[in-house]
Amino acid sequence: MPKPLNIVLLSYHNQNGGAGIACGRLAEALKKAGHQVSILVQEKTGNDNSIALNTNLWSKTMSWLRFILERLVYLPFEKNKSDRFLFNPGRFGQDLSQHPLIQQADIIHLHWVNFGMLSIQNIKQLLNTGKPVYWTLHDMWAFTGGCHHSGTCLNFQNACGNCDTFIKNPHTNDLSHQIWEEKMQAFQQPNLHIITCSDWLMERAKKSSILKNQPIESIPNAIDTELFKPGNKADAKKTLGLDPSKKHILFVAMRVNAPKKGFHYLENALASLDKSTTELIVVGNAQDLPELPLKTHKLGHISSPEKMIQIYQAADVFVTPSLEENLPNTIMEAMACGTPCVGFKVGGIPEMIDHQVNGYVADYQSTEDLTAGLIWTLANVPEQAARQKAESSYAEAIIAAKHVKYYTHVG
Structure with a gap:
């Protein structure tokens, strides 16, 4: 075994959002592999071991001010207010060098650090320490002119x-x-090493003018397969007040x-499903949903991992009709619980779902194929197929080993 490393992870949040959750899971995986791991976060919730940078009224006020200033920089140029949080200038942050x-760290490992946590120049200051800096990209921001997802734009x-x-007013x-x-000026450093959560994002990063000359590895996120695991489906349904005789689709x-979550594609697909045998489970803020073709169980926001695991165990298929995705934690979680998945052919989703093996990859933005995928998956995919994918691709020991190999074989 390589000598234990002292690793510090930096993330805007420790528990909220996919990137924050992925960062925390990687920290646990690396700790279990015998390494000393700390997490510095801008905003902390819960009682885990992450260390909050906002510890008093002054630091909280400054964090809020940096967040506001980031928005104010963009405001005069903003094309559409619905995109306000999809573009970050990276002009305001704090020097953590x-x-x-x-x-004390051997390895500095960045995750999602926008919203005034780190500016472009703050990242350069970390690079100027001379220490190896690794950066897990959860979106495209590191190599674009400010957007997190460029869509079809290849600028x-x-x-x-x-x-x-x-x-x-583009020019x-x-x-x-x-x-x-x-x-371009800040990130051309020999000690910057890039990690992408999906091969799709790696290929985009390699084609980018900013990162094409940096080392780039694709390493997926980790999941605790001892925590997220299959259970008795009928019992899980009964506990949640669901009819065990019905099939349940989870969103x-x-x-x-x-x-960008594409729910209207799912809404249209539901109209073609058998109302007498199939029901929908929705987790998240669903107050404004219209009446749907299937009986719908709105469970609201779920913060308890144990409750969320029970929901995955109860579901017969998980569906993500998202129009932009990197490597969704939800697919990983569902599969670890033995629930097959359906999603569009976009981003890293085709890397996670093996078509007609542990789920179905539908043609992009095709309601018809999404419908076909739900019907096929409900009829054909065994629980073990989904579980096997999670165990072989995303288990903590596997992902920790891939990170340590990259840490110790580069720079």
């Missing part, structure tokens, strides 16, 4: 600018090009009506 945990392969998706030297220039999203 002298923090004791950073000074990130050149120099950004002329951003007609997020900038209201060659618009805000997106200026941010691109700052990143999960923090905001069900968020456009």
Whole structure:
């Protein structure tokens, strides 16, 4: 076994959002592998071992101010207010290069650090320590002119600018090009090593003008397969007040009506399913949902992992009709609990769902194929097929070993 490493992970949040959850799970996996791991977070909830940077009224006020300033920088250029949090300038943050945990670390490992936690220049300050800096990308922000997902735009392969998706008056030297220039100057360092959660994102990063010369590895997120595991489906249904004789489709999203979650494709698909044998479970903020074709159980926001595991165990299929995804934790969680999955052919989803083995990969934005996928999966996929995928691809020991190999064989 390699000598234990002192690793500090940096994440905006410790428990909220996919990136924060993934960071915390990686920390646990690395600890179980024998390494000393600390997590520095901007916003902390719960009672885990992460260390909050906001510890008093002054630091909390400054954090709020940096968040507001990030928004104010973008506001004059904002094309559509619905995109307000999909574009981050990276102009405001805090210098953590002298923090004791950073000074003591063998490895500095960034995760999602926007919203005023770290600016572009703050990331450069960490690189200037000379320590190996690893950065797990949960979206495209590190190599774009400010957006987290570029959609069909490929400007990130050149120099950004002329951003007609997020900038209201796009031109060659618009805000997106200026941010691109700052990143180009800041991120060309030999001690920066990139990790992507999916092969899809790795291929995008490799084609980017900013990161194409940096080492890039694709390593998926980890999951505790001893915690997330199959249970008795009928018992789980009864505990949740569901009819054990019915098939249950599960949909999960923090905001069900968020456009990129694609719920309207699922809504249309439900109309073709058998109402007498099939029901829907929705987890998340679903107050504004219209009346749906199937009986729907709205469970609201679930914060308890144990309760969420029970919901996965009760479901007969998990569906994610998202229009933009990297490597959804929800698919990983469902599979670990033995629940097959259905999703569109987008982002990292086709890497997670083996088509017609442990679920179904539907043609992008096709309601018809999404419907076909739900029907096929409910009829054909055994619980063990989904569980096997999670055990072989995402188990903690496997993911920790891949990270340690990258830590110790580069730079």
